Amino acid sequence: MSKPPKQPVSVLVVIHTRDGEVLLIERADRPGFWQSVTGSREGDEALVQTALRELKEETGIDAANLGLCDWQQQNVYEIYPHWRHRYAPGVSVNTEHVFSLQLAAPCAVTLAAAEHLTYCWLPWQLAADKVFSPSNAEAIRTLGARLGQLR
Template sequence: MGTKQPVSVLVVIHTKTGEVLLIERADRAGYWQSVTGSREGSETLLETARREVLEETGLDADQHVLSDWQLHNRYEIYPHWRHRYPDGVTHNDEYVFGLQLDAPQAVRLVEGEHVSQQWLPWQQAAELVFSPSNAAAIRQLATRLGLSAD
């Protein structure tokens, strides 16, 4: 069994106009998602969000607008990923952040972790992601950004 903490962040990277960056997992073809990752050691959730954004995209969150959306999701860990956690751990606590960029930009993906990237309007991004909590967070963009929900 693994040692991964069952506490993670979800960082929706987006523009002011509602375009969302999605990255495709290397270990699961067709699994598109926002930046995610587990807390390491005693780092704060904000530190986790900054680190994961840098690791997974090469973006420096301090150069953009990083905000804590004050959303918490608790969900059952998919069985095929439970081996990463200590014995008996079945649920994860996820905290949602947003990172706003001025415009879409290419990012540097980590070889072996993600294989592709794309920027999509928030409506399409919400339909494409595999995680229900990721889809729900993306759907909140319209309200957060004052955009039409159509």
């Protein structure tokens, strides 16, 4: 049985520490493409549930009681052509909802091997420069401002 098309509604979850270290994960299907946790909504789940599910699937972090923060921010962007086959015919635009999760310190994570190759923790400035997605880079820069670290 084939998988249903992905919904063009997703979450972006920036995992960070109070001092601005950001977790990045490298995509398995595109080595060299670094990102924060992302994923599409499944069924009619609430966006916070999508964020919690994707965090668990992609990093092993169970954030149910860790204070996930909904930024109430949406990014609308064109889906990269090499990923459009995952969506229904004619779908070319995605709406991404931004969340963040603050941890006490950088930690080891358990990656979904089919999705990600490795991970790293970087200061937010370096993380913003490393990610491939413009909306991910902007979210990390916004995090820097939220943490009061823009210089």
